[in-house]
Amino acid sequence: MVIFNNVTKCFGDNSGLINASVHIHRGDFVFLVGPSGAGKTTFIRLILKELDPDSGKIVLSGKDITKLPRREIPELRQKIGMVFQDFRLLEKKTVYENVAFAMEVIHKKKKEIKQRVPYVLKLMDIEDKADRYPDELSAGEQQRVGIARAIVNQPRILICDEPTGNLDPATAMDIMSLIEQINVRGTTVLMVTHAKDIVDRMKKRVVAIDKGYIVRDEEGSYGFRQEDSEEELYDPSVGYNPEVNIDSSAMGGKFIEDSSAYGIRSQDFEKSEDNQRDTTSIVDAYLNAGEEFYDE
Ligand SMILES: Nc1ncnc2c1ncn2[C@@H]1O[C@H](COP(=O)(O)OP(=O)(O)OP(=O)(O)O)[C@@H](O)[C@H]1O
Numbered sequence: 001m002v003i004f005n006n007v008t009k010c011f012g013d014n015s016g017l018i019n020a021s022v023h024i025h026r027g028d029f030v031f032l033v034g035p036s037g038a039g040k041t042t043f044i045r046l047i048l049k050e051l052d053p054d055s056g057k058i059v060l061s062g063k064d065i066t067k068l069p070r071r072e073i074p075e076l077r078q079k080i081g082m083v084f085q086d087f088r089l090l091e092k093k094t095v096y097e098n099v100a101f102a103m104e105v106i107h108k109k110k111k112e113i114k115q116r117v118p119y120v121l122k123l124m125d126i127e128d129k130a131d132r133y134p135d136e137l138s139a140g141e142q143q144r145v146g147i148a149r150a151i152v153n154q155p156r157i158l159i160c161d162e163p164t165g166n167l168d169p170a171t172a173m174d175i176m177s178l179i180e181q182i183n184v185r186g187t188t189v190l191m192v193t194h195a196k197d198i199v200d201r202m203k204k205r206v207v208a209i210d211k212g213y214i215v216r217d218e219e220g221s222y223g224f225r226q227e228d229s230e231e232e233l234y235d236p237s238v239g240y241n242p243e244v245n246i247d248s249s250a251m252g253g254k255f256i257e258d259s260s261a262y263g264i265r266s267q268d269f270e271k272s273e274d275n276q277r278d279t280t281s282i283v284d285a286y287l288n289a290g291e292e293f294y295d296e
């Protein structure tokens with residue numbers, strides 16, 4: 001679905017993303033975590049082609065998007081649903097109109113819009129709010145509209161940048177359950193979050209970024225704890241804990257085992273190029289096979 005192969009994107013002296021290799025499969029649910037400024041939004045903007053990498057390759061649905069002509073960018077973005085922390089609803093449009101608008105801009109037929117919008121509002125359990133304006137809704141309800149709008153065009157991947165950042169814990173959990181349901185129905189989900197509790201509870205794949213480097217990619221929790229101790233080795237909200245000695249050889253074995261479902265060949269925690277997951281051959285295989293093969 002999404003493959004990053006040795007992707008680097010710097011902003012002058014600021015490291016956006018450095019030599020990142022990640023393979024997100026169709027149907028995956030992936031949390032993207034890391035301290036502020038780590039490169040999470042940069043990662044997302046590269047998928048959306050709002051940014052171009054300095055080097056490396058990004059493949060989306062079997063297509064190398066680093067070579068995509070400008071005119072094909074709208075089509076690329078139609079494959080992606082975006083959910084934002086601040087909802088980004090149109091204040092002067094009703095709930096129904098906000099969701100319908102996402103279909104109108106890509107010239108969907110009126111008949112299809114009339115069928116699809118109520119269906120998606122019902123899925124999000126806000127059909128009774130269809131005629132309300134965003135400022136007449138609670139934050140949780142607004143985010144339901146945000147998700148409805150993101151999925152109305154049936155994207156292949158749903159990308160959420162801190163979707164629960166403005167919500168209280170109970171509402172955040174509701175929203176997470178909704179997104180999980182969308183994933184269960186087959187949509188790939190990539191979610192940036194700082195919500196440690198939720199990540200720990202959901203036990204999904206966690207990709208951690210720190211200062212532009214992918215430092216962890218495994219199923220489980222938000223921060224990593226050593227197997228034999230409760231000591232926090234890596235807490236993405238603060239970055240590496242220099243007090244803790246990293247025994248990467250011991251952990252390497254564990255993670256190869258844990259991550260076998262993702263096709264990891266080598267994994268480590270040192271911030272070095274050698275320790276990035278090697279996606280080169282995967283990129284080549286999928287590009288040669290084409291999109292249809294890839295998506296089946
Ligand atoms: N357009 C830009 N121009 C210059 N520097 C940028 C730009 N966008 C991002 N950066 C820098 O790149 C680094 C990564 O930023 P990014 O927005 O990806 O972080 P983040 O992980 O999303 O952080 P947060 O959790 O605060 O949203 C930061 O050092 C940031 O200052």
Ligand SMILES: [Mg+2]
Pocket residue numbers: 040041042
């Ligand atoms: Mg960000």
